[in-house]
Amino acid sequence: MAGWAIAVHGGAGVDPNLPEERQEEARRLLLRCLEMGADALRRGLPALDVVEMVVRELETDPVFNSGRGSALTRKGTVEMEASIMDGHGRRCGAVSGLTTVKNPVSLARLVMDRSPHSYLAFDGAEEFAREQGIEVVDNSYFITDENVGMLKLAKEANSIMYDYRVPNTCGAGAGMEGGLQMNGLPISIYAPETVGCVVVDGKGWCAAATSTGGLMNKMSGRIGDSPLIGSGTYACDVCAVSCTGEGEAIIRSTLARDVAALMEYKGLGLQEAVDFAVKERLDEGKAGLIAVSRNGEVAFGFNTIGMFRGCATEDGLVEVAIW
Amino acid sequence: MVSWAIAVHGGAGVDPALPVERQEEARRVLERCLQMGATALRAGLAAVDVVEMVVRELETDPVFNSGRGSALTRKGTVEMEASIMDGRGRRCGAVSGISTVKNPVSLARLVMERSPHSYLAFDGAEDFARDQGVELVDNSYFITEENVGMLKLAKEANSIMFDYRVPLTGADTCSASAGLVGAKAEGVLQMNGLPISIYAPETVGCVVVDCSGGCAAATSTGGLMNKMNGRIGDSPLIGSGTYACDACAVSCTGEGEAIIRSTLARDVAALMEYKGLGLQEAVDYAVKERLDEGKAGLIAVSGNGEVAIGFNTVGMFRGCATEEGFMEVGIW
Numbered sequence: 001m002a003g004w005a006i007a008v009h010g011g012a013g014v015d016p017n018l019p020e021e022r023q024e025e026a027r028r029l030l031l032r033c034l035e036m037g038a039d040a041l042r043r044g045l046p047a048l049d050v051v052e053m054v055v056r057e058l059e060t061d062p063v064f065n066s067g068r069g070s071a072l073t074r075k076g077t078v079e080m081e082a083s084i085m086d087g088h089g090r091r092c093g094a095v096s097g098l099t100t101v102k103n104p105v106s107l108a109r110l111v112m113d114r115s116p117h118s119y120l121a122f123d124g125a126e127e128f129a130r131e132q133g134i135e136v137v138d139n140s141y142f143i144t145d146e147n148v149g150m151l152k153l154a155k156e157a158n159s160i161m162y163d164y165r166v167p168n169t170c171g172a173g174a175g176m177e178g179g180l181q182m183n184g185l186p187i188s189i190y191a192p193e194t195v196g197c198v199v200v201d202g203k204g205w206c207a208a209a210t211s212t213g214g215l216m217n218k219m220s221g222r223i224g225d226s227p228l229i230g231s232g233t234y235a236c237d238v239c240a241v242s243c244t245g246e247g248e249a250i251i252r253s254t255l256a257r258d259v260a261a262l263m264e265y266k267g268l269g270l271q272e273a274v275d276f277a278v279k280e281r282l283d284e285g286k287a288g289l290i291a292v293s294r295n296g297e298v299a300f301g302f303n304t305i306g307m308f309r310g311c312a313t314e315d316g317l318v319e320v321a322i323w
Numbered sequence: 324m325v326s327w328a329i330a331v332h333g334g335a336g337v338d339p340a341l342p343v344e345r346q347e348e349a350r351r352v353l354e355r356c357l358q359m360g361a362t363a364l365r366a367g368l369a370a371v372d373v374v375e376m377v378v379r380e381l382e383t384d385p386v387f388n389s390g391r392g393s394a395l396t397r398k399g400t401v402e403m404e405a406s407i408m409d410g411r412g413r414r415c416g417a418v419s420g421i422s423t424v425k426n427p428v429s430l431a432r433l434v435m436e437r438s439p440h441s442y443l444a445f446d447g448a449e450d451f452a453r454d455q456g457v458e459l460v461d462n463s464y465f466i467t468e469e470n471v472g473m474l475k476l477a478k479e480a481n482s483i484m485f486d487y488r489v490p491l492t493g494a495d496t497c498s499a500s501a502g503l504v505g506a507k508a509e510g511v512l513q514m515n516g517l518p519i520s521i522y523a524p525e526t527v528g529c530v531v532v533d534c535s536g537g538c539a540a541a542t543s544t545g546g547l548m549n550k551m552n553g554r555i556g557d558s559p560l561i562g563s564g565t566y567a568c569d570a571c572a573v574s575c576t577g578e579g580e581a582i583i584r585s586t587l588a589r590d591v592a593a594l595m596e597y598k599g600l601g602l603q604e605a606v607d608y609a610v611k612e613r614l615d616e617g618k619a620g621l622i623a624v625s626g627n628g629e630v631a632i633g634f635n636t637v638g639m640f641r642g643c644a645t646e647e648g649f650m651e652v653g654i655w
Contacts, residue, residue, distance in 0.1 A: 091584065115551065119560075120555070121445065123553055219438065222442070223419075223443070251561050252408075254561065261590065
């Protein structure tokens with residue numbers, strides 16, 4: 001009988017110059033989440049409950065880009081999105097355009113469990129939140145001083161780049177002169193987009209959840225990969241996957257579903273499938289992902305510089321890393 | 324050089340008692356769209372241009388559930404969504420929560436080509452539409468009397484079903500539609516929790532392979548009759564309702580929740596790419612094995628000029644045409 005396993009991430013694409021204190025802060029949070037998840041798994045909680053619980057923790061802590069600490073839209077507000085998928089039965093729920101819901105991943109779960117739909121967004125999602133009595137707060141709760149500063153820098157960077165505009169290729173921001181970039185922003189002000197958690201529990205059931213504030217300086221109404229089943233999140237009998245990085249690249253490569261499809265249709269093992277997906281499906285896109293299999297395996301893959309991540313398994317492995 | 328091919332659909336899940344005039348009307352629209360697409364393909368237009376053009380025509384005609392003639396939300400308004408994908412380069416664009424844009428598929432294309440993003444929704448999408456200067460109309464333009472009547476029936480049907488509510492098991496179905504199980508006990512043919520007589524098939528779509536082998540797909544819908552506001556279905560979701568790549572292009576229709584959890588459109592392509600299946604095999608496998616109890620249908624073309632159709636519903640409005648002169652419209 002294979003054991004349980006859990007992996008978490010706090011986003012792919014990390015500034016190589018990230019100050020040491022920030023790296024430590026991130027590592028501590030990831031470790032705390034792993035311990036919380038491992039504890040729950042030891043107590044026999046099912047995978048679905050564990051991923052929700054861990055992502056709630058990641059949303060509540062302002063360190064990463066989800067819930068409190070989310071990246072800001074170009075209007076300076078926060079619009080959050082999340083999705084959750086239970087591999088057992090392939091049930092799923094997703095939300096986008098949340099502005100007052102304290103824990104988006106929990107609203108995604110309520111969409112799955114208590115609505116006749118799979119995906120609710122914007123005003124409709126907010127109404128549903130009120131009907132369900134879930135905790136709501138003012139939009140300002142999610143906004144941190146740091147991100148207000150980042151937004152300002154992002155706007156300046158975009159205006160600088162527009163001065164050196166090269167002809168627009170599909171979806172990409174104007175190219176800059178050799179600076180390390182993701183999603184059109186210099187890496188120093190790019191906010192990694194997401195948090196996520198994947199779990200296989202003691203019964204071999206898999207689940208995944210992903211949550212984000214999205215892209216810094218995004219257009220209001222922009223939906224990324226995180227709430228999209230098959231793109232940012234996927235879980236089925238064989239595995240569970242959560243992705244992070246350039247949303248547009250993850251969507252067009254249906255990254256999360258592809259890891260599972262490579263296992264199901266091509267017979268690849270978990271790490272092979274992860275490597276293939278990252279190497280072959282992203283083209284010039286930059287992204288990363290975490291995955292678990294029903295056999296208790298854990299895998300990571302990323303083609304970015306760095307991905308905040310960690311994993312723990314029943315046989316005692318605990319590991320947190322950034323590079 | 325590849326022989327071009329085009330397929331269109333107007334939704335899966337058709338009332339077996341649909342009056343003959345309605346069936347004829349639907350056939351005429353499908354045929355007109357095929358002719359329009361075939362003419363464009365003979366003129367050498369690229370796949371992505373053809374799918375956009377054909378879906379615009381389907382949106383504009385009120386017969387099917389997209390653009391004008393869209394199903395209504397529970398508040399009696401229209402919220403439309405659409406997506407488009409160019410298999411060449413796997414570029415994509417999508418929109419949701421559209422309430423004043425005359426042709427949602429065209430806005431989806433603009434998202435793909437003129438925004439830094441892939442998917443815009445609700446107010447943000449409407450703002451973008453204004454920035455882009457696309458044609459806008461009042462929300463009432465999309466609302467037909469017939470659908471106002473249908474909404475009323477749908478609400479009545481849902482309240483009847485709620486009276487026979489059985490405890491939700493939750494684990495067996497992705498969507499916890501409360502009255503669904505009770506009504507099923509009575510043997511009534513249903514989709515998405517509504518009796519088939521008032522269920523509005525959800526979508527229109529078009530897939531094309533052009534003479535250079537480039538594939539593209541587009542899907543557009545008003546969504547589920549009596550849906551909650553803010554509900555997003557499969558049609559704007561890349562990999563679920565729409566997908567295109569080098570190997571093929573796919574557009575799906577039916578129970579949105581089932582299509583999403585089975586990532587139906589992507590799966591057809593993945594079966595070809597990763598399992599080596601041919602187009603029809605992949606379509607059959609996806610419909611048979613991936614939907615569980617879900618009801619849906621799809622149309623697909625391959626980079627080699629083939630066309631395939633699959634559905635596990637009673638009926639799907641559809642048609643296809645190929646360069647060799649084959650043309651067929653079907654409902655059952």
